[in-house]
Amino acid sequence: MANTDIEQRKQELLNQGYTEVYTKTKVLTDAVLHYCPGCGHGTTHRLVAEVIDEMGIQDKTVGVSPVGCSVMAYNYFDVDFQEAAHGRAPALATAIKRLNPDCFVFTYQGDGDLAAIGTAETIHACNRGENITMIFVNNGIYGMTGGQMAPTTLVGMKSATTPYGRNVALNGYPLRITELLATLPGTYYVTRQSVQTPAAVRKAKAAIRKAFENQKLQKGVSFVEIVSNCNSGWKMTPVAANKWMEENMFPNYPIGDIKVDGKIAEGIDANRLVLSHPLTVVNK
Amino acid sequence: MAFKGQIVIDTERCKGCAVCLAACPMQVIELSKNVNGKGYNYTEVVNDKCIGCASCAMVCPDGVISVYKKQC
Numbered sequence: 010m011a012n013t014d015i016e017q018r019k020q021e022l023l024n025q026g027y028t029e030v031y032t033k034t035k036v037l038t039d040a041v042l043h044y045c046p047g048c049g050h051g052t053t054h055r056l057v058a059e060v061i062d063e064m065g066i067q068d069k070t071v072g073v074s075p076v077g078c079s080v081m082a083y084n085y086f087d088v089d090f091q092e093a094a095h096g097r098a099p100a101l102a103t104a105i106k107r108l109n110p111d112c113f114v115f116t117y118q119g120d121g122d123l124a125a126i127g128t129a130e131t132i133h134a135c136n137r138g139e140n141i142t143m144i145f146v147n148n149g150i151y152g153m154t155g156g157q158m159a160p161t162t163l164v165g166m167k168s169a170t171t172p173y174g175r176n177v178a179l180n181g182y183p184l185r186i187t188e189l190l191a192t193l194p195g196t197y198y199v200t201r202q203s204v205q206t207p208a209a210v211r212k213a214k215a216a217i218r219k220a221f222e223n224q225k226l227q228k229g230v231s232f233v234e235i236v237s238n239c240n241s242g243w244k245m246t247p248v249a250a251n252k253w254m255e256e257n258m259f260p261n262y263p264i265g266d267i268k269v270d271g272k273i274a275e276g277i278d279a280n281r282l283v284l285s286h287p288l289t290v291v292n293k
Numbered sequence: 294m295a296f297k298g299q300i301v302i303d304t305e306r307c308k309g310c311a312v313c314l315a316a317c318p319m320q321v322i323e324l325s326k327n328v329n330g331k332g333y334n335y336t337e338v339v340n341d342k343c344i345g346c347a348s349c350a351m352v353c354p355d356g357v358i359s360v361y362k363k364q365c
Contacts, residue, residue: 022299022301030347042355047308050354051354
């Protein structure tokens, strides 16, 4: 259907007494997302845009896009955007926030950007307690460059550079950077969410909303990790990738709040925060 | 209180990932046998059981689904 047909159809439904329950927010542009079919990036973009729309902060939001799959995020958000050098989004966001304290500043990064090359910037921005929101999309792989091993790749998980599965002796352990950041005093809100089911999407949206609202409090970094699929990198269909993610990613990256209002959330095992939580070995 | 729903799918932007098929509680959506301009089997509505829950729109990565509902 062409755009005009869609608008016509929507108008017809409204004339027939239907009310609109859901439509794509205007904070996202009409550009077609370049992501692979079924990628969690698209959903996460939409959630961030919806939160910006609902809070009415479109004209005072500045985003920082990373290098990675989401490098062209600036094409899709109808808000001010900056493109950072690889991994340096938190440093750029620091500058933007300090120069424009009234703006809502968020970084949008993947695991290769935030947890590998940008580790120093990430940790120091969090440790300084910069008053920004960080959205971290973790799919356990370098998606854009062809599915190489990332710091977050699970033990035993096959990737382009670990064809026999990630071997701890050779490649080390997966980095749970979200737990690591929760131990820093500068973070105010740290949570891990996912976007594979309607229920998960609603929770993730509430978390992103809280992360943006926290900027008004000036208490420190609000960090939202979204565990996502990478169906092309994992060589699966989108639906199978979501299922695999639930079975294998979630035991290693448990979903839920880790730090709320500057305090470790209830029910969080202290062992998990010092990274001695047992990792499961996957076979794919 | 029952609701009757309608969804409008932007078939040209749909990538046929089928995530909405898995999310739909009423099995309203199927992949089309036809392809769109980009060569994807887009999604289409195959019956009138839609209840307007917006689960499909919630999980759609490309935001191509708009949902409408009315009480009946």
